[in-house]
Amino acid sequence: MNTTNKPSGMQIAxxxxxxxxxxxxxxxxxxxxSLAFDSWLKEYISEGHTQFIFDGRELAYIASAGLGVxxxxxxxxxxxxxQFIFCxxxxxxxxxxxxxxxxxxxxxVSSREEAMELIS
Amino acid sequence: MNTTNKPSGMQIAxxxxxxxxxxxxxxxxxxxxSLAFDSWLKEYISEGHTQFIFDGRELAYIASAGLGVxxxxxxxxxxxxxQFIFCxxxxxxxxxxxxxxxxxxxxxVSSREEAMELIS
Amino acid sequence: xxxxxxxxxxxxxxxxxxxxxxxxxxxxxxxxxxxxQIVLAVDEACANAIIHGNDCDENRMxxxxxxxxxxxxxxxxxxxxxxxxxxxxxxxxxDYFIRHKMKGGLGLRLIHAIMDEVxxxxxxxxxxxxxxKAVPVS
Amino acid sequence: xxxxxxxxxxxxxxxxxxxxxxxxxxxxxxxxxxxxQIVLAVDEACANAIIHGNDCDENRMxxxxxxxxxxxxxxxxxxxxxxxxxxxxxxxxxDYFIRHKMKGGLGLRLIHAIMDEVxxxxxxxxxxxxxxKAVPVS
Ligand SMILES: Nc1ncnc2c1ncn2[C@@H]1O[C@H](COP(=O)(O)OP(=O)(O)O)[C@@H](O)[C@H]1O
Ligand SMILES: Nc1ncnc2c1ncn2[C@@H]1O[C@H](COP(=O)(O)OP(=O)(O)O)[C@@H](O)[C@H]1O
Numbered sequence: 001m002n003t004t005n006k007p008s009g010m011q012i013a014x015x016x017x018x019x020x021x022x023x024x025x026x027x028x029x030x031x032x033x034s035l036a037f038d039s040w041l042k043e044y045i046s047e048g049h050t051q052f053i054f055d056g057r058e059l060a061y062i063a064s065a066g067l068g069v070x071x072x073x074x075x076x077x078x079x080x081x082x083q084f085i086f087c088x089x090x091x092x093x094x095x096x097x098x099x100x101x102x103x104x105x106x107x108x109v110s111s112r113e114e115a116m117e118l119i120s
Numbered sequence: 121m122n123t124t125n126k127p128s129g130m131q132i133a134x135x136x137x138x139x140x141x142x143x144x145x146x147x148x149x150x151x152x153x154s155l156a157f158d159s160w161l162k163e164y165i166s167e168g169h170t171q172f173i174f175d176g177r178e179l180a181y182i183a184s185a186g187l188g189v190x191x192x193x194x195x196x197x198x199x200x201x202x203q204f205i206f207c208x209x210x211x212x213x214x215x216x217x218x219x220x221x222x223x224x225x226x227x228x229v230s231s232r233e234e235a236m237e238l239i240s
Numbered sequence: 241x242x243x244x245x246x247x248x249x250x251x252x253x254x255x256x257x258x259x260x261x262x263x264x265x266x267x268x269x270x271x272x273x274x275x276x277q278i279v280l281a282v283d284e285a286c287a288n289a290i291i292h293g294n295d296c297d298e299n300r301m302x303x304x305x306x307x308x309x310x311x312x313x314x315x316x317x318x319x320x321x322x323x324x325x326x327x328x329x330x331x332x333x334x335d336y337f338i339r340h341k342m343k344g345g346l347g348l349r350l351i352h353a354i355m356d357e358v359x360x361x362x363x364x365x366x367x368x369x370x371x372x373k374a375v376p377v378s
Numbered sequence: 379x380x381x382x383x384x385x386x387x388x389x390x391x392x393x394x395x396x397x398x399x400x401x402x403x404x405x406x407x408x409x410x411x412x413x414x415q416i417v418l419a420v421d422e423a424c425a426n427a428i429i430h431g432n433d434c435d436e437n438r439m440x441x442x443x444x445x446x447x448x449x450x451x452x453x454x455x456x457x458x459x460x461x462x463x464x465x466x467x468x469x470x471x472x473d474y475f476i477r478h479k480m481k482g483g484l485g486l487r488l489i490h491a492i493m494d495e496v497x498x499x500x501x502x503x504x505x506x507x508x509x510x511k512a513v514p515v516s
Contacts, residue, residue, distance in 0.1 A: 032392055064482070064483075064485040071481075091411065095414070101472065
């Protein structure tokens with residue numbers, strides 16, 4: 001597991017699993033940290049990853065700039081048959097997707113196990 | 121003398137004189153008519169004219185877009201030793217140059233005769 | 241209310257806005273250079289809304305509203321286009337405009353020089369330019 | 379006044395704005411999801427002022443002011459940068475953002491969805507974003 005320290009106390013830990021990658025995002029994904037998160041995600045996409053499970057249990061906050069990372073990279077992943085699955089999002093984070101009507105764009109499940117079933 | 125009809129009731133009449141050109145502008149030089157006036161002026165400049173006398177006796181109105189024509193073409197004319205001389209401007213038109221502090225940029229005289237002396 | 245009308249976003253409307261609004265000012269005792277200057281400020285503000293706010297889209301309208309109360313003329317211009325404001329434009333010296341062969345950028349300066357108070361408000365996607373000026377009470 | 383402070387135009391300040399302002403809301407009885415949403419709207423508005431208004435110029439400041447009166451929370455963010463507003467951004471559907479791989483453009487939408495009233499005023503070169511929201515009186 002590789003762990004990267006990012007500004008605003010955000011941490012990203014990517015853990016390759018069979019058929020995909022689980023990404024644990026901890027801390028705040030705001031207009032500051034989303035710049036680094038976007039580079040990180042693009043790198044993983046360019047390495048060929050398509051099945052992303054974002055484990056949001058430790059994601060304390062998301063701003064529109066954080067959502068923008070998922071939105072702007074969506075087609076590159078989905079066009080290759082990939083997907084973004086979010087698991088364990090906290091209520092306040094999930095609520096931001098809901099306010100903007102983004103809940104149909106991605107897949108949301110409650111646990112990492114459920115997410116892993118979807119990609120296997 | 122060639123006379124051109126322009127929108128917003130603006131008319132331009134260019135009269136070549138020895139060493140320069142006298143331009144009678146009639147009507148309103150606003151955000152509409154200044155587009156045509158700009159093309160007209162650029163054409164005269166590209167033909168080699170540098171000494172311009174703008175006769176403003178019949179210029180009823182000038183807006184910032186009209187001033188912009190003189191400002192944006194100034195260097196092309198002055199860099200060749202040319203000049204813009206305004207004669208006979210009405211008080212309300214002259215006032216617009218004054219409000220913006222443009223009175224030192226160009227030459228202002230009251231009559232066409234005075235203007236012609238400056239270029240001969 | 242001394243004025244309340246809508247016009248399409250065409251540069252050619254500016255002349256009739258000036259004529260009409262100038263007439264309304266005169267009818268309310270505002271004449272001479274003061275009238276000319278106020279008409280200029282209103283023309284500039286309408287030109288901005290038509291050109292910058294609405295890209296001269298003839299299918300769109302701007303609305304002009306004015307009233308005169310207790311010696312203060314208040315003019316409001318409404319448009320539903322985009323709005324941009326860069327305060328740098330108000331500070332640049334004239335040499336900058338000449339060097340960059342700028343055709344525009346002096347309109348807001350005229351408006352600020354002429355009117356006592358100038359503000360832009362964007363509320364629910366509607367942009368309102370409000371310009372106030374004290375005028376002699378007749 | 380429940381908040382009144384200035385911060386430099388750096389993205390890294392956003393976290394401390396959220397922490398500080400969230401604390402002030404809690405101290406005034408605004409908690410839970412309501413608090414989280416208001417903090418989000420304020421974060422988005424500050425991010426816009428810092429990033430779009432002032433190009434993250436650390437030498438420039440934005441100021442945040444908030445008060446709570448008669449059940450209405452009013453937050454004002456002041457900046458002296460440039461201001462741009464295009465109402466089209468509020469209407470576009472999400473597919474547009476995806477197709478154009480847009481990283482931004484949803485912040486204003488969040489602000490409008492969360493707050494009851496949102497307005498931007500540009501007066502004398504100062505841009506003020508005012509956001510009001512009715513909150514339960516404690
Ligand atoms: N109502 C408006 N809608 C959109 N943009 C506006 C409006 N008013 C002013 N602006 C902006 O202010 C800037 C400066 O305007 P101004 O000084 O009049 O210059 P210009 O001569 O280019 O119109 C314009 O470039 C424009 O972007
Ligand atoms: N305070 C501000 N100063 C300057 N521009 C602003 C401000 N607030 C909003 N804007 C403009 O509004 C637009 C939309 O903002 P927003 O929806 O938050 O998108 P973004 O995610 O790109 O910030 C921005 O592109 C910006 O030009």
